[in-house]
Amino acid sequence: MPQVGDIWESYRANEFVLIIDGTESPGVSKVSGLSEGEVETIEQADGGTNHVYKIAASKVKFDSLTIERYVDGSPEDARFREWFRSVFQLNSTTQGGSGTRKNGMIEKRHNGEKVLTFAFYNAWIKSSKFTDLEAGSTALIKQTIVIEHEGLEYVQ
Secondary structure (H helix, E strand, O other), X not given: OOEEOOEEOOOXXXXXXXXXXXXXXXXXXXXXXXXXXEEEEEEEEOOOOXXXXXXXXXXXXXXXXXXXXXXXXXHHHHHHHHHHHHHOOXXXXXXXXXXXXXXXXXXXXXXXXXXXXXXXXXXXXXXXXXXXXXXXXXXXXXEEEEEEOOOEEEOO
């Protein structure tokens, strides 16, 4: 972290890169759902009293990752499209479902230097949608991809 005077300046939420199976994905403008997990809670009443004990269950849940990226005709468009098609095989008698999984990471950089890394494991595309098309608009087309995974950890 950069030290400014007597304080440590926090990192800004910009300047990051999404990496899937070792390949950087340019054009990604936002990643949300960076949760290291949540342990379910079981409530157990104490018989004969008004007290309820809270117990940590052994199940850990992870939030979905939501990726926003600009659609620009680059090879990245094709990479995400092929991954999506491997999960959703339209007009096929069988569906890929969650069988096509990939590992990845989100690297947070500060002035070009890697400072934080979040790794996710066994991910597949849950959904993909595009910006609405509107005559007269000056908005850029974005693709929003929701990724399910089996774990996300802060590794650095």
